[in-house]
Amino acid sequence: MCLAVPGELIRIEHRRPADLAPDAGGDGEDNDDALWRVGVVEFSGVQREVSLACVPEARPGDLLLVHVGFALSVVVES
Numbered sequence: 631m632c633l634a635v636p637g638e639l640i641r642i643e644h645r646r647p648a649d650l651a652p653d654a655g656g657d658g659e660d661n662d663d664a665l666w667r668v669g670v671v672e673f674s675g676v677q678r679e680v681s682l683a684c685v686p687e688a689r690p691g692d693l694l695l696v697h698v699g700f701a702l703s704v705v706v707e708s
Contacts, residue, residue, distance in 0.1 A: 632697055633697065634695040634696060634697040634702055635673060635695070635696055635697075636673075636693050636694065636695055636696075636705055637671035637672055637673040637678075637680075637693070637694055637696055638671065638672045638691065638692070638693055638694075639669045639670075639671055639682075639688055639689070639690050639691065639692045639693075639694055639701075640669070640670045640671065640672050640677065640690060641669065641670050641690055642667055642668070642669050642682065642688070642689075642690060643667070643668050643669070643670070644663065644666055644667060644668075645666050645667075645668050646663065646666040664682075664683060664686040665683045666683075667681075667682040667683065667686070668680065668681060668682060669681075669682045669688065669694075669701065671694060671696060671701070673696075678696075678699075679699075680694070680696050680699055680700065680701050681699060681700045681701065682701050683700070684700055684701060684702055684703075685701045685702070685703060685704055687704060688701060688704055689707070689708060690708070691708025692704050692705075692706065692707050692708050693705045693706040
């Protein structure tokens with residue numbers, strides 16, 4: 631059984647590691663920026679950092695379902 635907790639997305643940050651080559655995939659394109667999106671999500675007054683890699687459509691103000699540090703879905707869009 632797993633538990634997902636709803637929380638409000640407060641802000642979004644991009645945290646691409648500095649030592650990662652821009653074109654690490656070798657395809658000539660840099661399309662993996664969504665993998666490095668991190669959001670600050672508030673749960674009943676407590677703020678935590680959460681990976682937004684699974685919800686590229688998430689925007690500040692959205693209500694997200696979060697499980698072990700990963701936002702799994704957008705429940706309510708702002």
